[in-house]
Amino acid sequence: MSRTRKDRPGRTGSLTMADLAELAGVSKITVSRALADSPLVTPETRERIQALARDHGYKLNVSARNLRLRRSHTVAVIVEMKPSSDRTMLDPYPLTLLGGIAQELTAAGYSVLLTTRQGAAAAAVQAADGLILLGQGVRQDAVRRFDKLGLPMVVWGAHGEEDAHAVVGSDNRMGGRLVAEHFLRQGRRHPVFVGNPSHPEIFERLSGFVDTLTAHGIKPLLLRRDEFTLASGIDAVHSLATRKVPFDALFACSDLLAMGAIRAVQELGRKVPDDCSVVGYDDMPMAAAFQPALSSVRQDWQAGGSLLAQKMLALIAGEPVESQVLPVSLVARAT
Amino acid sequence: MSRTRKDRPGRTGSLTMADLAELAGVSKITVSRALADSPLVTPETRERIQALARDHGYKLNVSARNLRLRRSHTVAVIVEMKPSSDRTMLDPYPLTLLGGIAQELTAAGYSVLLTTRQGAAAAAVQAADGLILLGQGVRQDAVRRFDKLGLPMVVWGAHGEEDAHAVVGSDNRMGGRLVAEHFLRQGRRHPVFVGNPSHPEIFERLSGFVDTLTAHGIKPLLLRRDEFTLASGIDAVHSLATRKVPFDALFACSDLLAMGAIRAVQELGRKVPDDCSVVGYDDMPMAAAFQPALSSVRQDWQAGGSLLAQKMLALIAGEPVESQVLPVSLVARAT
DNA sequence: ACAGCTAATGATATCGATATCAAGACATCG
């Protein structure tokens, strides 16, 4: 029984370049060149081999090529996906960041390898040409751990004092300041920040907010809420009411939280924005259709993703890359 | 100053098993076994080698292993990302599907390779152990094209008549029927469907909607809108008003569209739901906080993602897999 | 003591592609 490669059991039934070479009566390397459109082979034989490859459904073995070329045209994106009640990357908005990254990288011919920090899958990360970290603070140990891989790396989040790598993030401090100024213009006396400041980005919003207000002699209250849900916003306001804490302005660090808060304030029989103004964060599309129309700080997640990807591509190309903060803007509507 | 990249001279900078072997005074294969916790090596030498690997920061070359083992522990997810005005996978909700997939697969030790249909990046797909297709209709040529790769494949979307592969999707027809019955119970006479029926899933919603209504002697109107935005919803209602078409019930195929429509209806001086009831789709979290509280068809994208992933894992394990439709439910609120 | 057995390790081939260098065919030029 002749062992032709045609009758290999099962597998993918895929031929190798060696098979093609035999079929065409040339050597492997000629096949390799022909398929790569190398000018080193006669147009005639190139055509012939390419046709052969098409007809027989030849499929390149990417692992073999990656091994030989020592690059994978793949960028790993590592997201924080702890199943806790914390805001996870599985939320729609952080995922938008991923969408921006994917769009930019695939346009450049790169693939995106999506992984979590935990899990055995982390092994695959090492095959990547670069690393984008989402959802973990910059100073976390995770960042240092991945730094050890020696891969080009870009991080999304708050900026550290002395970052060893490029960081891209929204200007959260500016977001806090804009809202503070908004409240000051309205003459509010008892502003409250609602959110989870243990999250570095949100901490920055808080500090921009607090700094601006205290500079004007106003001392805001911090109401800590870990969840970014409607219920959490409602609950936050209830908590203020039962404690009889005075408040006339709320800065919630997500739109959902803000909407919940507004409903709760209204249920207390108080008017928004007359008795209490409210500002959210992210400016989701329906913020404008909310009643009353929600004021919110807009940050462009998708643009952030694109930027992360662009910096990554630059790093891979060996160019130097700087950290960058993306400006945010306050969209002042009714509340 | 940019210290973006570790500047090692020449080489890849990382050692290989051969290097470790030399350091430990054993052979490559012993190193391989030691690192794989194989019982074939003495616990003592295993410890020694593992310590050595740690100390020297040894990193496995995944491409090499993939080549040898002929599997990559990677599942490719191919999403439709055309930059048209169509609903793209970059929208938050379809991305949630991806979140579910990622969570399930990474928990099982697999990585997710995210790619678009176009682009050279498609090459990397062939290295995957399986393929999940999102965002393209089942009967599209794209599906057939990827089918040729001979990889385990699962598709998200509407179910075809005779599918050659496993399809998972929401029960869109049921969604349409539920809304139709809701309108019938309310005694509505002039229901309108707002959305883009060229999208197979949305076409199913439409047909479930229409079939149920016509069975009760009511003929709904189709108002075609391609975008899933607030503006589009507003515009849709305006178009009805200027054409003086009578309507007393709107079924919008996204919540955003529904919210825009509601605002437009209210601006016309008509009451929701008294003069016109409205139902959206997806039941986004803030649907409940909308005023009036939005009724919506709930579909669990993330669960869909998990299910896709589970079926993929089963396929990879060689088990047979059936197509499946996920039930949806109508969350009837004020509108 | 010697055949027979297990435990631990190693030599070699292999996965499928590409880089390097060499070689044959053919044309050009002094």
Added chain:
DNA sequence: CGATGTCTTGATATCGATATCATTAGCTGT
């Protein structure tokens, strides 16, 4: 006519891991 150069193709080594089969050391049993 021989030397040189260009064009096309090929033989071989290599990337870094693992499978297979062979080998050695240590142990038991009668």
